[in-house]
Amino acid sequence: MTDQPKRPSFAPDSITAPLRHAVFRRIWLASLVSNLGILIQGVGAAWAMTQMTSSADKVALVQTALMLPIMLIAMPAGAIADMHDRRIVALVSLAIALTGATALTVLAWFNLVTPNILLALCFVVGSGMALFGPAWQASVSEQVPAETLPSAVALNGISYNIARSFGPAIGGIVVATAGAVAAFAVNATLYLPLMIVLFLWNRASEPSRLPRERLNRAIVSGVRYIANSPSIRIVLIRTLVTGLIGGSVSALMPLVARDLLHGGAQTYGIMLGAFGMGAVIGALNIAEVRRRMSGEAAVRACAISMAGAIAAVALSTEPVLTAAALVLAGGVWMLAVALFNIGVQLSAPRWVAGRSLAAFQASIAGGIAIGSWGWGHLTDAAGVETALLVSAGLMLLSPLLGIWLRMPPIGARNEAASEVLADPEVRLSLTGRSGPLVVEIEYRVSQENARLFHNVMQEVQLSRQRNGAYGWSIARDIADPELWTERYHCPTWLDYLRQRNRATQSERALHQRAIDFHVGPEPIRVRRMLERPFGSVRWKEDTPDRAANEVLPVVATAAGSST
Numbered sequence: 001m002t003d004q005p006k007r008p009s010f011a012p013d014s015i016t017a018p019l020r021h022a023v024f025r026r027i028w029l030a031s032l033v034s035n036l037g038i039l040i041q042g043v044g045a046a047w048a049m050t051q052m053t054s055s056a057d058k059v060a061l062v063q064t065a066l067m068l069p070i071m072l073i074a075m076p077a078g079a080i081a082d083m084h085d086r087r088i089v090a091l092v093s094l095a096i097a098l099t100g101a102t103a104l105t106v107l108a109w110f111n112l113v114t115p116n117i118l119l120a121l122c123f124v125v126g127s128g129m130a131l132f133g134p135a136w137q138a139s140v141s142e143q144v145p146a147e148t149l150p151s152a153v154a155l156n157g158i159s160y161n162i163a164r165s166f167g168p169a170i171g172g173i174v175v176a177t178a179g180a181v182a183a184f185a186v187n188a189t190l191y192l193p194l195m196i197v198l199f200l201w202n203r204a205s206e207p208s209r210l211p212r213e214r215l216n217r218a219i220v221s222g223v224r225y226i227a228n229s230p231s232i233r234i235v236l237i238r239t240l241v242t243g244l245i246g247g248s249v250s251a252l253m254p255l256v257a258r259d260l261l262h263g264g265a266q267t268y269g270i271m272l273g274a275f276g277m278g279a280v281i282g283a284l285n286i287a288e289v290r291r292r293m294s295g296e297a298a299v300r301a302c303a304i305s306m307a308g309a310i311a312a313v314a315l316s317t318e319p320v321l322t323a324a325a326l327v328l329a330g331g332v333w334m335l336a337v338a339l340f341n342i343g344v345q346l347s348a349p350r351w352v353a354g355r356s357l358a359a360f361q362a363s364i365a366g367g368i369a370i371g372s373w374g375w376g377h378l379t380d381a382a383g384v385e386t387a388l389l390v391s392a393g394l395m396l397l398s399p400l401l402g403i404w405l406r407m408p409p410i411g412a413r414n415e416a417a418s419e420v421l422a423d424p425e426v427r428l429s430l431t432g433r434s435g436p437l438v439v440e441i442e443y444r445v446s447q448e449n450a451r452l453f454h455n456v457m458q459e460v461q462l463s464r465q466r467n468g469a470y471g472w473s474i475a476r477d478i479a480d481p482e483l484w485t486e487r488y489h490c491p492t493w494l495d496y497l498r499q500r501n502r503a504t505q506s507e508r509a510l511h512q513r514a515i516d517f518h519v520g521p522e523p524i525r526v527r528r529m530l531e532r533p534f535g536s537v538r539w540k541e542d543t544p545d546r547a548a549n550e551v552l553p554v555v556a557t558a559a560g561s562s563t
Helices: 022-052 056-083 086-109 115-143 146-178 180-190 192-200 215-227 230-246 248-260 265-284 286-292 295-315 319-347 350-382 384-403 447-466 493-501 505-516
Strands: 437-444 470-476 483-490 525-530
Touching: 022 056, 022 086, 022 115, 022 146, 022 180, 022 192, 022 248, 022 265, 056 086, 056 115, 056 215, 056 248, 056 350, 086 115, 086 180, 086 192, 115 146, 115 319, 115 350, 146 180, 146 265, 146 286, 146 319, 180 192, 215 230, 215 350, 215 447, 230 248, 230 295, 230 319, 230 350, 230 384, 248 265, 248 295, 248 319, 248 350, 248 384, 265 286, 265 319, 286 295, 286 319, 295 319, 295 384, 319 350, 350 384, 437 493, 447 470, 447 483, 447 505, 483 493
Parallel strands: none
Antiparallel strands: 437 483, 437 525, 470 483
């Protein structure tokens, strides 16, 4: 019997594998520095608020001001990340955050900061980071191969939480020795390395052969994709609930340090550092957890463990015990959030990755923002200890959601189909805005396969609607029961061309399963019709035909089996 060879550190599922890629490594290190600055500013802002007011509501609103923009502008930010060069989007968003941090530094230097100004400028910084998040996360798949993507996602979580382990403690020291203004200045300075690295990144982009979507249509496309993706929808709901309940820890941490532990800014920083240290430990074990447990089992275990940790924080008056509970809370919080993140990243194809990740960010940040507001109000009414115990009780009950909303299995990334379908033959003069388009597909299916075919078509419905179709229906001929007609609409000719080529490999396989039910010597029949043909006919005999350059160029033959 021979010993098993040791797995190399660069195995695809190794946590260090993505660091072998220079672009990812440079951006990751710069983001670590930037995260350090954000956490230092967070300590300064939260502690400055505790010095300006005794209201728990106002203190908790600091967290809300930083997180609420992510919920409010997440979908437009995701659409912008999918439509434009993600490197440029990231640079612009960092510039917005830098402007907010610089303004906060200058006003604090001149002692002009009030609670409302502090919240407003935290909102500006949060808005910049809300715009940055989808572009940054969606670009990870461009920096590493697909097989190392889960490890890259985990490393991005580790980056934030390494900063969380040390940043708050450093922030506590900075605030205690030099005041909040120094914390704000440090954050403004530490944005610069990430901006430089992104500026130097020579990103390779593949231009689309079709015109870019308008922002409002891109947002609608993203919402439609998510609404018709059951797996993503479930992950987002579970993420939102986890943020609503678990956000109590970060929102009330300054009050835990001040009221339960009777400490100062340094104690607050150490407690946040303990939470961040636990999160790093959790992130380092994501691969092992995914190997040993299903997604649902892992999320349930995290929720139960976090409930116990929150209860311990509520009841403890000893800094050592509170710190130990926060290490556990940080570990299981990171595991749960990373599992949700990986689930979304691997479920969404590249064309909608930014919008899907924006929806994920909106779910977690919106949950934390709304939850922070609620926990602040409850604390004002009943005290820190009671609020945390209520949070622990709700977290203990949260796994019951799995009865109705079970976490989907997480597999490999759902990649886009490799072949691009040629445009269908067109003899009518069309422009990109011609529409709506109506597509009818006739299948002939033997009667004994009717139920199976109908079940497959329900999945086809979601696939069509995810990628841009609406008004989908399936009908059966009452005079010829073997004849089925699938019908759906697309808003314009360009939307139809996009819809044809957005299908992933698994969706193409699904469409082929539907086609395989077709029997008879004739192939399936496809009709593509202009529903409102205004402008496609001559209104007078002397009306000239459209010029050739007014008609959208198309390929004269159809390719592939998709419709």
